[in-house]
Amino acid sequence: MTDIQTPLSLTIRRPDDWHVHLRDGDMLAAVVPHTANSFARAIVMPNLVPPLTTRAAVAAYRDRIRAAVPKGVSFEPLMTAYLTDAITPDEIAAGFAEKIWVAAKLYPAKATTNSDFGVTSINGIMPVLERMADIGMPLLVHGEVTDQHVDIFDRESMFIDTVLALLCDRLPDLKIVFEHVTTADAVAFVKSHPQNVAATITAHHLHINRNAMFQGGIRPHFYCLPVAKREIHRLALRDAATSGDPRFFLGTDSAPHLARDKESACGCAGLFTAPSALAAYLQVFEEEGALDRFEGFASLHGPAFYGLPINVQKVTLARVSDGQAERVAAEIVARDQHIVPFWAGQALPWRIVEPATLPA
Ligand SMILES: NC(=O)N[C@@H](CC(=O)O)C(=O)O
Numbered sequence: 001m002t003d004i005q006t007p008l009s010l011t012i013r014r015p016d017d018w019h020v021h022l023r024d025g026d027m028l029a030a031v032v033p034h035t036a037n038s039f040a041r042a043i044v045m046p047n048l049v050p051p052l053t054t055r056a057a058v059a060a061y062r063d064r065i066r067a068a069v070p071k072g073v074s075f076e077p078l079m080t081a082y083l084t085d086a087i088t089p090d091e092i093a094a095g096f097a098e099k100i101w102v103a104a105k106l107y108p109a110k111a112t113t114n115s116d117f118g119v120t121s122i123n124g125i126m127p128v129l130e131r132m133a134d135i136g137m138p139l140l141v142h143g144e145v146t147d148q149h150v151d152i153f154d155r156e157s158m159f160i161d162t163v164l165a166l167l168c169d170r171l172p173d174l175k176i177v178f179e180h181v182t183t184a185d186a187v188a189f190v191k192s193h194p195q196n197v198a199a200t201i202t203a204h205h206l207h208i209n210r211n212a213m214f215q216g217g218i219r220p221h222f223y224c225l226p227v228a229k230r231e232i233h234r235l236a237l238r239d240a241a242t243s244g245d246p247r248f249f250l251g252t253d254s255a256p257h258l259a260r261d262k263e264s265a266c267g268c269a270g271l272f273t274a275p276s277a278l279a280a281y282l283q284v285f286e287e288e289g290a291l292d293r294f295e296g297f298a299s300l301h302g303p304a305f306y307g308l309p310i311n312v313q314k315v316t317l318a319r320v321s322d323g324q325a326e327r328v329a330a331e332i333v334a335r336d337q338h339i340v341p342f343w344a345g346q347a348l349p350w351r352i353v354e355p356a357t358l359p360a
């Protein structure tokens with residue numbers, strides 16, 4: 001008996017990535033095509049060295065990103081400002097009014113990669129946050145406390161209790177994106193707030209729990225921040241992502257680092273997921289029987305939160321059989337940059353089949 005299976009396919013508005021790191025220089029050139037291939041727009045994080053804190057620096061970076069987009073592909077970077085203790089409400093509001101940036105990013109100082117210039121006290125930047133609430137500008141938050149005495153697996157839930165809940169009480173109108181949530185606590189927090197509090201969820205946190213970092217040995221390519229948590233948290237994230245709740249949307253947190261910087265005695269945090277993220281998300285929705293909710297998560301909820309139009313372009317994705325599946329490279333080498341991607345060597349279960357080339 002032959003088993004003929006109709007290939008499963010899905011046509012949706014072209015998705016956006018609401019949290020990505022594109023870096024600069026050769027690394028930027030190496031990674032932009034991977035994001036632009038899957039996503040129409042992306043919120044680009046400002047944690048360069050030095051960080052992007054002025055209109056001039058962000059506008060110049062936006063030009064460098066646009067120049068790195070392959071010909072024939074349409075991709076629009078949505079820029080963000082990096083909040084420091086010193087940044088002024090006027091600079092933040094001017095960049096927003098001039099459409100140089102669409103949001104500002106709060107990195108608690110030393111919480112994660114390139115956050116040394118981040119904010120040391122939320123109270124200290126209250127005038128900036130008040131102005132953002134007034135003008136409807138979203139605050140994007142890396143939500144972890146930085147106290148090294150707090151267990152690394154508790155830093156997100158502790159941030160909710162000691163920082164985020166108080167901020168939401170104090171500025172109930174401020175639009176907040178709780179970035180790359182990793183815990184059931186964060187999911188519950190977002191659900192218990194009105195629509196002005198939302199969250200991004202990464203593909204990797206939907207796939208791995210903390211065991212992945214220690215499977216048969218130490219696995220630096222599964223180390224990111226916030227660090228992956230227990231299985232119950234991964235399941236809560238899968239529930240939230242596939243629930244259809246518009247407060248949860250796609251943000252890969254694709255964060256490339258040179259392989260040698262991760263494969264080190266003190267390896268840095270961040271997973272390069274851009275090449276495989278879309279397929280990785282889709283697999284989750286397929287496994288959860290929620291393919292009909294994928295478009296909301298990937299293409300509709302984010303623009304609604306940011307007050308931006310949804311993409312006009314559509315893409316068709318198809319389930320590919322194992323024999324025909326494209327494999328993610330074991331290592332991506334471009335412009336002399338050696339990067340190990342998420343799902344290295346594995347077959348991608350879904351791919352974009354239409355349009356064959358993404359329109360400009
Ligand atoms: N997620 C990470 O582990 N790393 C990010 C920073 C961040 O998003 O916290 C990076 O820039 O490398």
Ligand SMILES: [Zn+2]
Pocket residue numbers: 112142179180225226
């Ligand atoms: Zn972060």
Ligand SMILES: [Zn+2]
Pocket residue numbers: 019020021045253255
């Ligand atoms: Zn990030």
